Amino acid sequence: MQPAPVEHEPFHVDAATLEAGLPHVRFSPSDEGRVQLLVVRPAVDSRVAVREVDVDVERGLVGDTWVERGSSRTPDGGPNPEAQVTVMNHRAALLVAASSDRVPLCGDQVYVDLDLSTANLPTGTVLDFGDVALEVTAAPHTGCAKFSARFGVEALRITATTEGRFLRLRGINSRVVRGGLLRTGDRVTVVRP
Numbered sequence: 001m002q003p004a005p006v007e008h009e010p011f012h013v014d015a016a017t018l019e020a021g022l023p024h025v026r027f028s029p030s031d032e033g034r035v036q037l038l039v040v041r042p043a044v045d046s047r048v049a050v051r052e053v054d055v056d057v058e059r060g061l062v063g064d065t066w067v068e069r070g071s072s073r074t075p076d077g078g079p080n081p082e083a084q085v086t087v088m089n090h091r092a093a094l095l096v097a098a099s100s101d102r103v104p105l106c107g108d109q110v111y112v113d114l115d116l117s118t119a120n121l122p123t124g125t126v127l128d129f130g131d132v133a134l135e136v137t138a139a140p141h142t143g144c145a146k147f148s149a150r151f152g153v154e155a156l157r158i159t160a161t162t163e164g165r166f167l168r169l170r171g172i173n174s175r176v177v178r179g180g181l182l183r184t185g186d187r188v189t190v191v192r193p
Contacts, residue, residue: 012152013098019158021095025167026115028091033114035129035186036090039104040064045146047104052183055132057176060084061109081175082139085109087127088171089116096155096169105150108171110134112188116168124193131180133191139173 038050040063054062060079069079088108097103103111115121123138147170148156159170 011098011102013096013155015154015158018095018154021091022158022163022167025089025091025095025169028089028113028115030115030120031190033112033188035110035182035184035188036113037093037103037111038182038184039109039111041066041107041109047107049104050184052181054179055085055176055182056179060176061182064109080139082137083141083173084175085134085173086141086171087112087116087134087174089114089167089169092167092169092171096151096158102150106171107147110182114188114190116172118166118168121168121172121190122193126177126191126193127174128189128191129182129186131178132176132182132186133178134174135177137173137175141168141171141173 038053038061039047040050040053040061041047042063043065050063056062058067060066066084067079086108087110088106090103090111090113093103093106093108093111094100097106112127114127121127121136123136125136127134127136142160158164164170
């Protein structure tokens with residue numbers, strides 16, 4: 001386990017720098033990529049980078065609080081199975097975070113070097129990691145006040161633009177369809193419906 005990131009004085013990347021970084025995000029691989037970072041959230045606002053994590057069909061990432069979190073999107077107020085595991089493009093995360101040690105503050109769990117755009121990963125696409133498989137769901141994954149506070153209004157704004165939504169700069173939601181061990185460095189292959 002790596003120590004949780006420390007929230008120093010927020011550093012916000014300006015709009016021009018964010019725009020200039022988009023071509024690098026656009027050139028992410030489309031059919032096969034790699035896991036760059038895994039993060040579990042053992043408590044609210046707590047992030048722990050791990051080299052590997054057990055992934056369970058019912059519990060999501062073992063050690064993460066997803067299973068304990070309620071959702072206004074479910075009839076019983078329980079955890080939303082359509083938002084079991086969040087995945088973010090690592091290049092986009094680095095762009096808004098400005099340094100690798102701040103990437104876990106994005107709040108996602110699996111960071112990949114892969115094109116997450118709506119054109120490349122329509123709902124129902126499976127991300128096959130070997131042992132583990134995640135299915136892309138239709139549940140929207142949008143920025144929040146915490147994301148804006150950590151990375152700035154411009155970072156939140158760029159994720160909400162037409163291009164930002166198309167590229168899914170803020171990431172995607174997924175559900176576990178096959179559990180197992182997931183490791184940093186694992187290959188991810190896109191299996192389209």
